[in-house]
Amino acid sequence: MSEKLKICAIDDEQVILDSIVKLCGAEGWLVDTALDAKVGLHKLDTSTYDLIICDIMMPGIDGFEFLEQLRIKEIGTPVIITTGFSTLENAVKSLYRGAVDFLPKPFTFDELISIVGRGLKYSQIQRQVAKETLSSDAIDELIHYIPCPPKYKRLGYATWTLLEDDGSLKIGLTDLFFRTIGTLQQINLHKAEDEIFQGNMCAQIMTEDAFIHNILAPVSGRIIKRNEEILNNYAIIEKDPYFRGWVYSIVPANLDYETKYLIPCSSDRL
Amino acid sequence: MKVKPMLKKIVFKLIFAVGISITIIIGIFSYVSVQSQNKTLLAETERHTYQQSETIRSSTKFGMLLNEREHVHEIINAVGRQNSFKEIRIFNKEGEIIYSSNPDHIGIMVDKNAEACYTCHETDEPLEKLSIPDRSRIFASDSGRVLGTINPIYNEPACYRAPCHAHSSEQVVLGVLDVTVSLNPIDDRMANSKIRMLLFTLIVILAISSVLLYFVRIWVDKPVHKLVDATKSVASGNLNYTIEMNSSDELGALARSFNNMTKKLAEARLQLFQSDKMASLGRLAAGVAHEINNPLTGILTYSSFLLKRTKNYPEFQEDLSVIVRETKRSREIVKGLLDFARQSIPKKNKANINDIIDRAISIVDNQLSINHINLEKVFDENLPEITVDANQMQQVIINLIVNAIHASDKNGGAITVRTNLISLAPWGITQVKSALCTNGHNLMDQTVKIKGMPSIRVQANADGKEGFINLDPVYGKNRNLHGVKLKDKSEVDISCPQCNVSLLHKSKKCPECGGPVYFFEVPGKGRFEGCAIKGGKWQYWEAIEKEGKKEYVEIVVSDAGCGIPQENMSKIFEPFFTTKGQKGTGLGLAVIWGIIDNHNGRITVESEVAKGTAFTIRLPIEKEL
Numbered sequence: 001m002s003e004k005l006k007i008c009a010i011d012d013e014q015v016i017l018d019s020i021v022k023l024c025g026a027e028g029w030l031v032d033t034a035l036d037a038k039v040g041l042h043k044l045d046t047s048t049y050d051l052i053i054c055d056i057m058m059p060g061i062d063g064f065e066f067l068e069q070l071r072i073k074e075i076g077t078p079v080i081i082t083t084g085f086s087t088l089e090n091a092v093k094s095l096y097r098g099a100v101d102f103l104p105k106p107f108t109f110d111e112l113i114s115i116v117g118r119g120l121k122y123s124q125i126q127r128q129v130a131k132e133t134l135s136s137d138a139i140d141e142l143i144h145y146i147p148c149p150p151k152y153k154r155l156g157y158a159t160w161t162l163l164e165d166d167g168s169l170k171i172g173l174t175d176l177f178f179r180t181i182g183t184l185q186q187i188n189l190h191k192a193e194d195e196i197f198q199g200n201m202c203a204q205i206m207t208e209d210a211f212i213h214n215i216l217a218p219v220s221g222r223i224i225k226r227n228e229e230i231l232n233n234y235a236i237i238e239k240d241p242y243f244r245g246w247v248y249s250i251v252p253a254n255l256d257y258e259t260k261y262l263i264p265c266s267s268d269r270l
Numbered sequence: 271m272k273v274k275p276m277l278k279k280i281v282f283k284l285i286f287a288v289g290i291s292i293t294i295i296i297g298i299f300s301y302v303s304v305q306s307q308n309k310t311l312l313a314e315t316e317r318h319t320y321q322q323s324e325t326i327r328s329s330t331k332f333g334m335l336l337n338e339r340e341h342v343h344e345i346i347n348a349v350g351r352q353n354s355f356k357e358i359r360i361f362n363k364e365g366e367i368i369y370s371s372n373p374d375h376i377g378i379m380v381d382k383n384a385e386a387c388y389t390c391h392e393t394d395e396p397l398e399k400l401s402i403p404d405r406s407r408i409f410a411s412d413s414g415r416v417l418g419t420i421n422p423i424y425n426e427p428a429c430y431r432a433p434c435h436a437h438s439s440e441q442v443v444l445g446v447l448d449v450t451v452s453l454n455p456i457d458d459r460m461a462n463s464k465i466r467m468l469l470f471t472l473i474v475i476l477a478i479s480s481v482l483l484y485f486v487r488i489w490v491d492k493p494v495h496k497l498v499d500a501t502k503s504v505a506s507g508n509l510n511y512t513i514e515m516n517s518s519d520e521l522g523a524l525a526r527s528f529n530n531m532t533k534k535l536a537e538a539r540l541q542l543f544q545s546d547k548m549a550s551l552g553r554l555a556a557g558v559a560h561e562i563n564n565p566l567t568g569i570l571t572y573s574s575f576l577l578k579r580t581k582n583y584p585e586f587q588e589d590l591s592v593i594v595r596e597t598k599r600s601r602e603i604v605k606g607l608l609d610f611a612r613q614s615i616p617k618k619n620k621a622n623i624n625d626i627i628d629r630a631i632s633i634v635d636n637q638l639s640i641n642h643i644n645l646e647k648v649f650d651e652n653l654p655e656i657t658v659d660a661n662q663m664q665q666v667i668i669n670l671i672v673n674a675i676h677a678s679d680k681n682g683g684a685i686t687v688r689t690n691l692i693s694l695a696p697w698g699i700t701q702v703k704s705a706l707c708t709n710g711h712n713l714m715d716q717t718v719k720i721k722g723m724p725s726i727r728v729q730a731n732a733d734g735k736e737g738f739i740n741l742d743p744v745y746g747k748n749r750n751l752h753g754v755k756l757k758d759k760s761e762v763d764i765s766c767p768q769c770n771v772s773l774l775h776k777s778k779k780c781p782e783c784g785g786p787v788y789f790f791e792v793p794g795k796g797r798f799e800g801c802a803i804k805g806g807k808w809q810y811w812e813a814i815e816k817e818g819k820k821e822y823v824e825i826v827v828s829d830a831g832c833g834i835p836q837e838n839m840s841k842i843f844e845p846f847f848t849t850k851g852q853k854g855t856g857l858g859l860a861v862i863w864g865i866i867d868n869h870n871g872r873i874t875v876e877s878e879v880a881k882g883t884a885f886t887i888r889l890p891i892e893k894e895l
Contacts, residue, residue, distance in 0.1 A: 013564045013567075015564065015565065015567070015568035016564060016567055016568070018568075019567065019568055019571035019572060019575075020571075022571075022572075022575065023571055023575055026575065026579075057560055083560075084559055084560040084561070084562070084563030084564050084567070085556050085559055085560045085563075085608075086559070086563070086605070086608075087608060105563040105564065105566070105567045106563050106564075106566035106567035106568075106569070106570040106571070106597065106601050107567060107570065107571065108570055108571065108574035108594065108598075109571060109574035109575045109577070109578050110574065110578075112571065193657070193892060194618065194657075195618075251794065
């Protein structure tokens, strides 16, 4: 740890900023704060951060517009969106617009730390990739993560879905996601016949560093099968997350509508 | 002020029209009849007068021949005294009045142009012969109309051979006997008859008017009044108003169609109202969630942080974990509010309903004992576990029990909570929740609901008419809504409203009536078939029938309280309907309905005022795959 990781928190509520400063500070991260998105954007102009935490409902520029501004300014800093109006729609929408994660308010210490930890890890990986692409070193050692195959679609960076020939959908986790968390300790899954909803939690992963990671479902539907193999052998999902390591097979409920929030993985290879 | 609107009433317009026609009819009739009566009377009078004149002529002839003037005077005076005669005169050839019943006129010379002479003397050569009808004339005098009859006295051998030698044999006409009769009696009769006709007309108009008035009152006025009252009432917002009218005439039909319209309006308004309420509730929930979640974040982050930091201080751990737990509970409540506003998703897990009910009862225990209410549990101990959101189900049971407590007497009462395992045939229970045409178009209509459930919308063509039918989503119930009026028993051509692909079976016939069969696909549940004859009841859903009887967990919460009046029964599951005034939000049963619906279950209510209420919930037991 040569240098402390820096986070920028943007929220119009002082108490939220204070708690983020305090909780993240306890983990050894530095937090800069801004009471609105304008101030936040200004700060981004002058200094660089590893991660941004941004509220949706703020006076002036709201969270979605903030994401848009970052895209225009070509600032690649990952953003975690948080809001008190934590509906599935908001979660899915922010992930589609470029946020890496969604943190519904109110959150506990553990929830905040696990999600910020993931975000920071993601940030580091992306930075590493960018650096090495520039300095074109020996290619074999450059693979930090395996991107998901071109036919797949993803919600955020963590989950993917694939339309099978029979009309069912496979759901799984990305390799990049596993790179952002610690070693797997336990996976909790829903049962067959359960309904899952896009943007809602569909699985929980506990890691050895005692964090609980909530996985958001990429699409809604009824689970027809879950992959029992991965429950018996976690190595499968870690080693082959796109094929043998799928999680659920589902019958989609509203695919036409929900597809518009999914990002085609083919776009990642440009 | 009041006369004008009165005259504008239909009944007066009718009376006006009828009055005019009666007047015209009777007018023409009386004119013709008076005219002919007049003619007859005149002819009669004419004939009579002529006869009289002949009688006078013949009775005076002898006197004339003997030249006994006194005798002739005597006869003329005697006859002339009769009332009907105005005057009897005899002129000689020169126009001098020789005899007259009016002695003053004797000796007066009459001009040839006078009315009595004019007929013969109008030409230069005076007529010597005059036909009988031409001998009489009618003229006006100072004392009314007068009929005059002239009777020429012709020369005869006896005249010029008479000893007086007053006349020579060359003369043709010796003089004229002129009898005038007053027409006043006739005219009076005619006038009387006219007055009678007029009176008769008036009486007829009056009689017909009152009959019209009476029946128009009964047949038109009263129903129209009812309709006007009804429209006013509806206009002022009372959509529950129905017109009581049994008549089968056009106004009865209007009243029935009006009732139908208000019913439809009421339903539409209710739906609009409800969605409006839901929308405002959604906004409220969003605002509340946003506002409350921020302070909750403060509490939850700090308390969970403290909990982490005080691992070595067990005395703090317990208290802090209470704060964290309760804050998390608040988080769930706020989320529940948001979920309700968005009719959101239950978090289902396997659970035993009996346990859930037990937990619910322990929460309301206090309230039960305060109100001296005895709660009896009749549990079926062999209930299988079912997949439910335990929190939501608990909320359902608590709400039902609290409602039962409120309905019960202040000084005690009894509430029974019963659970049962029942099995029911799918017919009349199973609900179609999604439906597709053969091209995969969605047929579900979320806007038109039948008994609160989204219906299936299809295009219908029959009897040359075209429209939509909303099919009842409950298998076997057939409470379809027809957007187009079809004759009973007519064959309906059913197709997809989006792509017009026919939904009629090519080969299959209804096993009950032999008519055509419609079908649609239920994703994952096979094909749903039904009789396409209007009024046909046959339906068949193979996949569901094959599953056979389905098992349900039945929960009955009953009380012996005040009951629900019949008029409220349809409204109790509506959001914001409350009988508790300011104390209730009116959301309880609406939330329950939503929760049970989300669990694919059904909730029904039976109630009798002053006897009690029983809510029955049936939750399907999903079979393990």
